[in-house]
Amino acid sequence: MKKRNLGNRKGQRIRQAVGTSMLGVSLVLTSGVTVLAEEAVTDSENVVTEAVVEDAEKAAALDAEVALAEDYTGWDTLKVFETTDVHGYITDVSTYKDETFQYRLAYISNVVNQARANTAYDDVILVDGGDIYQSTPHSNLTYGNYLRAAFDTMKYDAVALGNHEFDWDVTKYAADSNGTMASYETKDTGKVNPAIPVVTSNLYYAGTDTRVDFTQDYTVVEKAGYTVAIVGWADEYSADIKASQIAPYKIDGDLEKLKEKTKKVKEDEDADVVIVLAHASPKEIAEAVDPEVVDLVCGGHSHKSSTGTASNGVDYIQGNCKAQGYGTADIKINPDTKEVDVVDPNFTYITSKTNNEHLYYKDGTNTQLDEKIVKISQEAWDAVKGEMYEVLATADQSITKDVVEGSIVTSTAGTWLTGLMLDATKDLNTVAAFANSGGIRTSLVTAEGETTRDITVADIYTISPFGNRLLTYAINGKQMATQIENAIKFDDNDKVIYNYTNFGDQFAGITVTYEKQDKNIKVLSIVTDAGEIIDVNDETKTYNVVVNEYCATLSQEGIDSVFKNLTPLVALDEAPVDNLSAIEALRARRDSVGLNMKVDTTARLKADTxxxxxxxxxxxxxxxxxxxxxxxxxxxxxxxxxxxxxxxxxxxxxxxxxxxxxxxxxxxxxxxxxxxxxxxxxxxxxKKEDPKKEEPKKEEPKKxxxxxxxxxxxxxxxxxxxxxxxxxxxxxxxxxxxxxxxxxxxxxxxxxxxx
CATH class of the missing domain: 1.20.58 (Methane Monooxygenase Hydroxylase; Chain G, domain 1)
Structure with missing residues (x-):
């Protein structure tokens, strides 16, 4: 029976945390987090970590822990790399300057290739936690084609199925009937059907106990003579998928079944190592599985880096998002006893300012990039870049996801995007627009030293990538108040609960006041931008409002969207698409009033005092x-x-x-x-004094x-x-x-x- 060296693992991890810089450029920020840099930096908003050293008493025992560290001489080492939630970031092109494009996957691929060539490791395991494709224009407009090409070239051993794999046809662009990654095509390769397993063991056809045929429960890979089983799992993320796209399927989130599954796989395959690959919180899963069965959990979905050891001794890693870095762990195996230990669960952050130079192409002189992945990355951008550089507006400041002063949810990005929804549906006389903050995928930030920000076509596809239909409904004042109340609920720490914001916490066209009632809000007033007071208790007079399809069809924890059983004024297939209509609205605005655009910083939702x-x-x-x-x-x-x-x-x-x-x-x-x-x-x-004075433009009659x-x-x-x-x-x-x-x-x- 395998022995779990819990104290030994802890000693290894803490030894890393107090060690000196590795490879001359790696600095450990906090326990389990490494930043590639040449100078010390602090955690940024892009690196969210879960600390491994949990209290001062453990920190005080560092020296004793290090002394307990066991020598692994004679043991074999399997190096594990994990990416997750890449979201199309084969490259980051947000500067729209070729010389500062970040070739993120090409950089990571080179790191993995170096590990494969390093005799310190007996073999390498490369996995991804899902949400591979959706977000960037060069991924979205090619339906992930070049991401699949890159993953195949990098020789991934397995990938999990994320919720955003359902945004397009999951059986066409994410997986095939063999339970492997869907096909791709490049100039050099022609059409290729990759053999990368897509693993998710708890996805079923709705209303049945039949597993879907486009994912595998698990896969088995041979590494350095050892049998490694990789078992797939998905969080119950149905609420994070548009209702029409998840309707044919169901997810069973019972972790007891995962525990049973991993035990059976280990026995059936006589596996030396068992890894759970999940689009879910790795720590939660690590705590739930059997430490005598599972050696490592690789997670995703939360867009965080998370590394450490659960209370039962199972290690876990999670590689953040957008290819900003990667998770790693070393699996140590005693070749004589088959004893297994996992050491150094870690996350390496590659996009710090001091490392960005290593991500640039530099006219082909950068040796830290995998040339094959660079070529695929460039072909991806070339395939779509035609209109991407078109400037639609020049904002007078950054447009961000940050909450504005005086509100608990309103962001300038949310107000701006919902304002564009109003522009797209103005022929229907819409007075308000609703969207969810989770659908805003990035911030459009002014460059350092600049006070304005050009907004391009590529920006629209990046900040609003989903292609949601915009549905217009006629609702009364009471329904409008309920719509807002559904979106704002508080946890025990008085923080807004993210899941409920998916009903539509961002809006434009109206200003709302509320009072907090325990963990809910009560809407007290709604006033349109035109000054009309909407009676929040009235059920007779109706107003036309526009909402994205995801929010309109959401049901969550017993709450249905107020729009769920209503009929839209324009049929779904004829309704405008969010990003396409935003581009057209900005073009029309540019042609009418010019490029300059003032960003609305109004707190649309305000607490009543x-x-x-x-x-x-x-x-x-x-x-x-x-x-x-x-x-x-x-x-x-x-x-x-x-x-x-x-x-x-x-x-x-x-x-x-x-x-x-x-x-x-x-x-x-x-x-x-x-x-x-x-x-x-x-x-x-x-006018009488100067009859030749030019007539001003006729104003709209004031309501x-x-x-x-x-x-x-x-x-x-x-x-x-x-x-x-x-x-x-x-x-x-x-x-x-x-x-x-x-x-x-x-x-x-x-x-x-x-x-």
Whole structure:
């Protein structure tokens, strides 16, 4: 029976963590993470790791652990490499300058080739955790053709099936009826059917217990005379796939069945080594399997690097995403006893700034790139680059996935993309658009030292790669509020739960206020960008909204999308496609107003601050209105005055003001209207003085803003009105006693009660 050297493995891992730089360029950042660099760096947002040394007591025992490390003299070594969630990044072309393209897979391939030639290793195992194809234009527009060519050339031993393998026809572009990777074609090779096994043991045809025929449960490879079984597994990721694409299949996520499967495979194949290859969290799986059966778990799906040892002694690795690096581990085997130990589970990060030079082609002089993979990479880009460099707009700042100030979910990328959805469906009079933050695949960041960012066709395919149809529905105010409430839920640490955001946490065309109620939100107000107040309790009046197909058809944990049983105004097959329609919308905008584009940083979803907060907001609006009067108002103030009108409507719609406060604000709206009329008179006078002056473009007629429904008085408010409430009655007296436009700030300041 195999002995598990748990203390020995720990000693090896910690010895690595406190060791010096390896190969002259490798630095260990944290336990289990290596960065290729020539200088020390800290963890960046692209390297998310799970620490292996879990507490100070273990850290204090480093010297003792190192002393316990066992000598592996005479043992054989199998070197394991894992990539995962490559998402089409055979190269990173986001600079759109050939000289700074990053040949990521060519670099990794060279590292693997060096390991294969290194006598320190008896053999090499190369696997991938799934989500290979979807995201970059040169992968998407060729349906992953060149990724398959690269993987075949690199001689992968097995790949897992990720959720994004379902984005296209999974049986045509990801796997075939033999359970191997689908075919590809290049100029040099012609059509090739690779023999790389696609392993996923828990994927079935829906409504049956029949395994699908396009994946294998496991594969067996011979390495240095040892039998290595690689068992496939998938997380229950159905909710991460568009409903129509996962409908024919089901995933059984029972980890007990995986435990039984690995035991049976080990016995049936007399395997010396068992590896689980999963599109799932490797740590969770490592904790669930039998340590006497499974030696190593290779994971994926979360876009993190994760390395370490589970509490039961099973090691795990996960290679981050987008070919930014790779996971590794050494499997040590005693040739006499067949005892197995796994040491040094690690992740190597290759895209640090100081290593980027090693990823560039350099006119063919870079010896750290595999020439065969370079050639495939260049053919991939050449196949699609025709329109990729076309500049559609020039943004005045970065467009990112980061949450804007004042919101818990709104990002500039989310608002921008949903705004383009509105542009694509403006003929249907859509007032709001919804998408999920998970569908935004990258940020469009300004270059170092630059203040603007050109947006190209390639950018659109990269940030929005899925080709989702945009469906338009007519829904009422209550349904719109429910749509937003479904997307925002909190965990025990008051963090927004990612899975629910897939209902559509990003939106444009409306601004929403809410209050937090335990782990949910209650939408209090919705105001359109045109200033219309949408009654969040109304079930009669409808509004046209657009949502991507994924969000519209989602069901998750007993919650259905509000659109699920509704009929779209335009049939699915005739509905616009997200990235294609975005490109067309930006072209139309460019041709109409030019390239320059201001990025919307509005917090579209904002927490309501309560009655006191509403009062403070009111005072702020009063201050802004009071600085204007008929003597000082100028044409350049028009936009600000119109925005103040909208802000007042939104505050009234929030339902946190007293009747007296609402009366004051409605009076202020009348003042604003007076000022706007004054501006019209000034404009008319200007035309009379200069009749040759060019006529301005005709503005769209302004929609009349509906008046807010009268607020019903509570008993306390009725009582206050009779006895003289200082927040309503006295203010009303002051207001009524003041003549002319422009009531003084002191007369209209509200005394806000602290609650």
């Amino acid at each position: 309560g009655e006191a907060g509403a009062c403070e907001q009111m005072n702020g609006l009063l201050d802004k209105v009071n600085k204007f009067n008929t003597d000082n108002v100028k044409p350049e103030n028009k936009a600000e005055l119109e925005q103040l009108n909208k802000d007042i409507d939104a505050l009234i719609a929030g339902g946190k003001l007293t009747e007296g406060q609402i009366t004051v604000l409605q009076s202020k709206k009348q003042e604003i209207d007076t000022l706007l009329n004054k501006l019209k008179e000034m404009e008319a006078e200007s 009349e803003t509906p008046k807010a429904d009268p607020v019903k008085k509570t008993d306390n408010e009725k009582k206050a009105a009779k006895t003289g409430d200082e927040n309503s009655l006295m203010l009303w007296i002051l207001m009524m006693g003041t003549a002319g436009v422009g009531i003084t700030a002191s007369a209209t300041k509200m005394k806000c009660r602290n609650k």
